Amino acid sequence: MLESLTLTNFKAFAHQELRLAPFTLLTGLNSSGKSSVLQALALLRQSNESGDLAPIGGSEAGLLLNEELVQLGTGQDVRYEFYDETGPHITLALRGDGSAVQWSAVYEQEADHLKLLPDKERESGAPAQQLPTLFGPGFQYLKADRVSPQVSYPRSHHAVSTRGFLGAQGEHTVNYLRAHQDDPVETSDLLGPAAASATLLGQTEAWMQRLCPGVSLEAADIHGTDTVRLSYRFGHGVDRSNRYRPTNVGFGLTYVLPIVVACLSAEPGTLILLENPEAHLHPQGQTWMAYLASAAAARGAQIIMETHSDHVLNGLRLRVKNGPLKTEQTAVHYFRRNGQTSEVVNPVIGPDGRLSDWPEGFFDEWENSLDQLLD
Template identity: 55%
Template sequence: MIDCLTLHNFKAFQQAELPLGPLTLLTGLNSSGKSSVLQAIALLRQSYEAGDLAVSEYLPEARRAGMTASVANQGFLLNGELVGLGTGVDVLHEDFPGGGEPLIGLGVGEGPYHYSWLVEYEAEQNLLPLFHADLPLTSEGAAAPTGPEAVTPSFLTAPFQYLHADRISPAEFYPRDHHAAIGRGFLGVRGEHTVNFLRHHARDEVPEGPLRHPRAESYLLLDQAAAWMGELCPGVDIQADAIEGADAVRLSYGFQGTLGATRRRRPTHVGFGLTYVLPIVVACLTARPGSLVLLENPEAHLHPQGQTRMAALAAAAAAQGAQVIMETHSDHVINGVRLAVKRGRLAPAQVVLHYFRGDGTGVDFVSPQVDTDGMLDQWPEGFFDELENTLDQLIG
């Protein structure tokens, strides 16, 4: 699990050290830096998956030994499957401290290990060249094994999902990309592989534990997904089918009591919200101990009660051992997580809350803590206080 993320000259952050937990909520005003946190993690994954992060190489030594070729393609790959960040000029923090060559850095703490990568600034480049990659260091400062035994950070190789705020909309057909959905188990940043994934894994069991929905027809993924979708939209069930002779899959919905068993509705004939949240439900339900799940605005297009239930599902994924980091604007999501703590589904220490206050020049954040009753130890100004503010004005 990533328990600390360091950002240096990265977009809105000049320098920040952000503690992360099994369930982390990133909140704050628009443009306050929430998505940038997810993007930083995704950027490291993307660079690693492209073979551009030399985690086991000690660069300065490699350089001294004249091994330039081996490090030539190392660095941050700014544009790829997970994130499209533009070029160096978009990523470098505008007000980097003057003097010297600007460097952009990201660091990740995982238990006793700390990893960091510093890259050089190249205004127009898509790959920012690696300047320095530290070996993992233990908290005592002793170097971890080097060479082939070097420890690869687990967040780079763990099962991973990253769902952007902008996700799939209802469609007649969805892509059938075997490599992404089945080979890698990746739902796509817009959730575009979810239907194919669900079709292929429909009969996988959701393991015993907090993710299992008590009222689902079975422990199988498709029934479990249907039961959780039913929490968000009562009475709904879902089906995912391959289309013979076409590289596409189809999703359909049934509604108890309104349609016969054989008549099903296409996504384009049910509310937008259902299709929009399906990737989030599947990402949470398939999260396992060690998985890393990044979610942008899981509440989007859901009614308030659905938002609270969505938070319960994310809390269940974290309780099952996954790490869930989500950006949210929703009181109902925050409250759903607080309720999960109060009900003992998650320990208070498993929840990390950050409230970002960007002031246009940098990012500042505060981190209210949840106690066993689900209460917060502080309530900074602007932190989900709009309901109260408006009520005061209505009543006053």
């Protein structure tokens, strides 16, 4: 498991260390640095996948700013404008999996491949291969701008079978579900009788029914093409509806499907990065997204989630109060701007689900509105 991430001269941060837990929640106002945390991890992942962190032959090691997971621009876009007193280099450091590794990249304003300082000049406790949580199989990163409801979705054996990857926008989710629908999945006591089937498809339907009662789904090939289709039905037995394509069903169902599949298919020791899983969901569904992510964390996956939803926060608090998570298995980071930089406050969820601190701006809009209504 990853235990901490330290950012130096990266985007909105001069220097910031963050504790990482089995379930880490990132929240705060817009443009306060939350997404930068996920982007830093995704940047390291894509640089490693491309071979840039440990290149073979005469190529130089570096951070690859623009690839499948993130497209960050050039050095000018990713370096903190008022760089740290230690110098202009951009440094990302990780501790976890029994290792402590640091990468320092030389700043070049127009470069989209930032060269890393030679090994002898940077602190490195272990090679990247010793951070399996980030660099091993099972990694998922689902952005806020996930794929919208479509008539068909791409079919890629390499993505879903070789890599087990849903796509940064969830574009491979339907094909992954088609290929792995009969895979066994540990059932959750949260679902009660709804968890009748222990397959990926059965569990996916059970969780989706928490969002839309009576819904079922099918992921199948489109004959003669390299695409797959998703369809929904509603009701049971003789009252069961015809099949509907995603474009004729509420936006939220398809938008949340990658989140559900990612959490259900997560193996122990894997890392799941989630941006705004609550998007397009009713408040009750937002709370259930926290329950689902908590269940994945309790099974041994590591979840790092960015959210603007107090329902997601409260869902996590309830899972600490009622189980299966303990307070030390959670980390809450509240990001806020302080002049030209970002700072982080760290409220702690106690065993009773209560928070140790409510800093100004931290999910206090309801109280502010209520004060005005009662004035």
